[in-house]
Amino acid sequence: MCARKPRAPRPTPPGPPSLKGRGEIEPSCTDSKPGAPEAGATRPTLPGAEGEYEPSCADSESGAQEASQPDSPFPLGRGAGGVGSSRRPPVPHLVTGQAVDPAKRELAYRLRREMTPAEQVLWSHLRASKLNGLHFRRQQIVHGFVADFYCHAAGVVVEVDGGVHDTQVEYDAARDQAFAMLGLLVLRFRNENVTESITTVLDRIAAACAERIAAATGSPAG
Incomplete structure (x- = not known):
């Protein structure tokens, strides 16, 4: 009587196909950052702003979640002269009580x-609440960045750009996006806008602040 041959093991059924294409890699947090430099590349920096804070992966995810909220009065996007945000102002405790590195504080000074x-x-037009009673701070540290001018009540950052910013467009965009993730609106003006058309600049700042404060309080903008 012949011995029965053992059965060959059944082949394991193939698993579900990979969602990644051939040769593709999953994007990392660095890949998803707007304006993030490639590995080994030197990132441009603002004059005197060495060591400014870069948003972490957790920050990016948090900002992406906030931007998707449908009931936000400030959709994330680029408007006339600024980058919008997704959070209603004022942002509670954004600058009060924040941990500030002594070197960064000295930089702001x-x-x-x-x-x-x-x-x-x-600054001569913003200081002492001269613009419609709005209180602005100059060279305000906001989560590691030094904003040229900052109005907390409206959640507005005002930046005055010189020629150096022409060479660091991507970095400025990433910096603005980091502010937007904190719920801030960034308004950028060229040096010549300020020195030659100060009335237009002030009107733009005042209108943006009034709109955001009105949306936060539910009252019409004056």
Whole structure:
């Protein structure tokens, strides 16, 4: 009587196909950052702004979730002269009580002492709540970044750009996006806008602040 041959094991059924194409890699957090430099590349920096904070992966995910909220009065997007945000102002405790590196605090003090002529012109119109009673701070540290001018009540950052910003467009865009993730609106003006058309600049700032405060309080913008 012949011995029965053992059965060959059944082949394992193939698993579900991979969602990734051939040769593709899943994007990392760095890949998803707007304006993120490639590995080994030197990232442009703002004058005197070495070591500014870069949003972490968790920050990026948080900002993406907020931007998807349908009931937000401030859709994330680029408007006339600025980048919008997804959170209603004011942002609670955004700058009060934040941990600030001593070196960054000294940097902010130095930038106040060394304001550009255009920054001095704009500050002369913003200081002491001269613009419609809005309180602005100059060279305000916001989560590691030094904003030229900052109005907490409206959640508005105002940046005055010189020629150096022409060489760091991607970095400025990433920086603006980091502010937007914090619920802030960024308004950018060129030096010549401020020195030659200050009334137009002030009207733009006042209108943006009034719109955001009105949306936050539910009252019509005046």
